[in-house]
Amino acid sequence: MSTHAHAHEEVEVGVYGLMVEFLTPEELLAATKKVMEAGYQKVDAYSPFAVHGVDEALKAKTILPWLIFGGGLSGGLGGFLMQVVANYHYKINIDGKPLISWPSFMPITFELTVLLASATAVFGMLFLNGFPQPYNPLFNVPGFDRASQDRFFLCIEAKDPKFNLDETSRFLEGLAPHTITEVPF
C-alpha cells in the first residue's frame, strides 16, 4: 500500500501531502499531538467518527455558533417585523385590539427564529466545510475509503511551510503508522 517514492525532487510539484494510516483512534490522537508539537500547521485527521481530543489537538475552531446566533437573531427580528409591517400595510381593526398586538405575534417570531438558526447551522456547516466537494486528492490514496469505515488517517499537506518530502516522511515513519502514502494531486 505504501507508494512513498524516494525520487521526490521531481514529484514534489504533484504532491498534495503525506498521509499515514493508523488502526486505532488512540494512535491517531497520539500522532496528531506529536505532529502539532513538531510545528506542522496544515494537518488534518480523518476518521470514521469524531475522535475525542483530535479537534483540540489540531486547534480546530469554528465560528459556526456565531453564525447560527446571527441567523436566529435575523429570523426573530425579521419575523416580528414582517408581522408589524403587514399590519401597518393593511390595517384591520378587530375587536378594537391594538394594531401591533405583539403577544399574538410571538409564535411566528419563535418559529422563524428556529427556522433561520437551523438553516444557518446546516448550510453554514456545509459552506465552511467546502461542501459539496466533488474532487478531493485524498480520494486518490489507495485504502482511504476505509477512513469512513474503520481506519484512522493523518495527512500533512505539502502547503505546510515546514513540509519537506524527505524529512516529513522520516518524521512520520517515526510515529509507527500502519501505512504511509504520498498523496498525488
Added chain:
Amino acid sequence: MAVETVPVTQTTVPAEQSVYSVIAPGYTYETVEKQIDDIVLARPLTPGWIIGFIGAAMLLVLLHFGIIYLFLTGVGIWGIDIPVAWGFAIINFVWWIGIGHAGTLISAILLLMKQDWRTSINRFAEAMTLFAVACAGMFPLLHMGRPWLFYWMGPYPNTMALWPQFRSPLVWDVFAVSTYGAVSLMFWYVGLIPDLATFRDRAKNKLARIVYAVGALGWTGSARHWKRYQTSYLILAGLSTPLVVSVHTIVSFDFTIGIIPGWHSTIFPPYFVAGAIYAGFAMVLTLMLPLRKFYGFEGLITMRHVDNMAKVMLATGLLVTYGYFTETFMAYYSGSDYEGFMMNNRIGGPYGFFYKFLIVCNCLVPQTLWYRPWRHNLVWLWIVAMFVNVGMWLERFVIVVMSLHRDFVPGAWGMYYPTVWDWATYIGTIGFFVTLILLFIRFLPSIAVSEMKELVHKTSDHSAHSHHEPSPEGHQA
C-alpha cells in the same frame, strides 16, 4: 506493528449486563457496519420486503385515487358539513404530526440529556418523523377546498394587498408545521452525511456509488469537518427541543383559541405535547419491534432500548390520563352548562362508545407495562403499542368531532359520518407512510453507523482491545 487477533467475543460479561447494555458485547467497527450496511448493500430483495412494498404501494394508489377524486369534485365527497367542518382531515393531521414528535424527542432531547441508548434508534425515529410530517402536511392542504391556492397562506406581496391574519392560530400552524418539516429534514440529512460517505466507499455497484457520493457531498471524515459537524448537530438538537414542544402547542392552539366547549382549555398545550410523545413512542415500537426481528438487530437494539421505550410510553400515557382527568374535572367544576353538557355528551352521547374505548386504549391497557415480564414480552408490547395508536387517533376524534357536533344551540347540532373517501384518504396516507419507511430501510442506513462506531469505541475502552481487528496487510511503513 503486528496486530494480534484478539477474540471479539467477550465471554465474561454477565448476562444481566448484556441485556441492559446499549450495544451487545463483542461488536467491532466492522461488524456493526456490516450488519447495518449489508441490509442495503449486500442483502438481496427478500420476498417479505417485496410483498410489504406491494401492499403499501397499493394503499398509496388508493390515496392517489382519493386525492384525484377530491380535486375533481371538492371536499363534498367527505363527510364534513356544518357543524362538523373539520372531520377526518384535522383528526388525521393532528394524529400524524403527533407521531412525528417522538422522532425529534429521541434524536434531539435525548441527545442533549446524553442518553446513549438513543443512538441505535434515532435515525429510524427521525425518518419516521419526516414521513409522518409529510402525511400530516397533506391534510390541511387537501382540506382547503382549493388546494392550488395554498400559497395564499404565505406572506407575500400580492395584487390584492392582503396579508395572512397573523393573529390566527391557523396561520401560526402554517409556520409551525413548515418549520418543523424543514428542520426535521435538515436534521435527518445532516445525520446521514457521514453514513452516506461510508456507503459511497463500500458500495460495489457503480450507480449506487455515484448516488451515495452525491449525497455525501465529498465527506472525508476530516477532524475539522467533524468539529463543525458536531457543533451544527448539537445546536440543531438544542433548537429542535423547544421547536418540538412549540409545534404541538401551536397545534393545540388551533383548538384552544376557539370558544367551543371542550376546546377552550389551558390544559391543552402540555396535554397535547405529552399525547404526541405517547403516540410517537407507540409508533416507534410498532415499527421497531418487527424491524428488529426481521433484520436481526437484537444486538444493536437491545432489550434496554425496548424497555426504555416502553417506560417512556407508560409515563407519557399517565400524563395523558391526567389530562383526561383534568378535562373532566374542569368541565363540571367550571359551572358552565355547555362544558358540563359536553362531558356528558362525550361519555353518554351518540359517540360515547369511542370515548370509552379511548379510555381503555390509552389509560387502561398500557398499565400492564408496569409488570416487567409483560413489558419484556415483545408480542404483548407490540399489541399495547397498537392500542395506543388507535387510542390516540380516537382522542383526536373525540376532540374534533364530539365538541363540534353539539356545541351551543341545539338547533345547530348535527351528526358526522365519515364517507368511504375519508377512509380511503386516511388509509392511503398509512400506505404512503409505510412505502416511505420500506424504501428508507432498503436504500439508507436505518441505524446511524458512525454514531454506533463511536459507541463501540466508548464501550470498548473498558473491555480489553475489542476494537483491534486482525490486519490482513500488516505494517508496511
